[in-house]
Amino acid sequence: MDIDTGTTELLCTIKDGVAVITLNRPEARNALSDQMRPALRAQIKERGADPEVGALLITGAGSAFCSGGDVKGMGDRSAKKDMSVEERVAELKWQHAAVTGALVGLRKPTIAALPGAAAGAGLAIALACDIRIAAASAVVSTGYAKIGLSGDYGIAWLLTRTVGPTRARELMLTAERVDAGRCERIGLVNRVVPNDRLREEAFAFARSLAQGPRAALHSIKDNLDEALHIDHATAIEREAERLVRCMRTEDHKEAVRAFVEKRPPRFQAGERRHS
Template sequence: MTGTNEDHVLHRIDNGVAWITLNRPEAMNAVTPDQRERVIALLAEASADPGVRAVVVTATGKGFCAGADLRGGSTPAGERVAGDVARMIRLGAQRLITAVLDCEKPVLAAVNGTAAGIGAHLALACDLVIAAEPARFIEVFVRRGLVPDGGGAYLLPRLVGPQKAKELMFFGDAVPAVEAERLGLVNLVVPAEELEATARAWAERLAQGPTRALAMTKQLVNASLDGDRAAALAAEATAQEINMTTADANEGVAGFVERRTPKYLGR
């Protein structure tokens, strides 16, 4: 593998949007441990940077992410010790997916091509998913005799229900972008040549929104899938209390009262 880690994960900030781009097209962007760590770090930076108000995760070439790079793994050969695999999953794939779910800015996936295994879960963990027409989503684990990792058995049932999730995971069939949209895995499918422009338009619209309100809305929706009604309503009330102290909330109310379009600053 040639090139630096920065070469393999491109990063730029444009109009309040952080673009995180997997850049190993020759490997269909199969993600290495170094790439994974850089993506996790960039998502943490996006959360902490007030100049970043939305994130796009995308890739170069024909593939979005073909999964984990099993050929370039850093695990030394030798006898496996009990606990090694579970630790590797916790510190690896699960941290990557958690970084997306916990990012305090809305994260949009612009899926340019095949998203397989952890690559599919990386996309599905994002808050919004735009897919190019050639894109496909594949729960590839069963083809390798493996159990899904990277939160797949957590994410998929919440998106498509348990029966469909099991069908996708049991058979490992490729799901074309149009079918993925029908199932609810994808928000929008566009021609390949329109993917970047559409992702930019959506992300910049998010970046002009009330950033803290969006962060708390994301947290509420994600948490609602795991808790009961009482917990969800209590969390909602707390979020409302916190959000009403922000400048953007005051600006939104003032804009309504004054019959003008509010201008949000992300504070």
């Protein structure tokens, strides 16, 4: 099912419980434009709330994921020049929170499929997803230092939690280009696949998560997020609370039946989509 995003610069389709959101400015390496950004914010919010969607897959058209902000247009935003520093900061805060902040907060699995370059804000969007799958030809760069900027979309926070503070400092300060192989070695992406297999494998991965036990996946993400800032005793307590709630779901009961009967489980979300 195709979704009307309000612009051809962002495409969205829903299939098998997966919302595939495609940044669609291949001629500009899918740089974020004034038309694409609000459409992307809206789709993350709407598909996140859509009961037919079990997972989000974000990718880019052509040979790039997203090259970040539209650098060519950065010096020609006359309407922004009249804003005070405080007004501009407030505007950027809500705009960025509605993209990477919304992705981090989403309780559904999110996957970024990188067919090529992911730089600046584009890298931040990929980092805000749970899983990153890269084509063999993909490269990433923080990019900001090369254009005299410090970073946005929460990239320093996201990068530090993905590759650790030492690597994050190196990547932010140097803005070096990192190829797919090194990205996988340092944990920046989860897996690398052949270029011609990226879309197929990323969708299959997203579909497997979309058809999973949604309440359990929600709680798993809660546990993982909290693991970064709570002590072990608190983690045990909260895991126990969530586990008990999951044990009472139909999906858990179905998983137990499937185990006993030696067959794949048919979780409720998947049954609704295929009924």
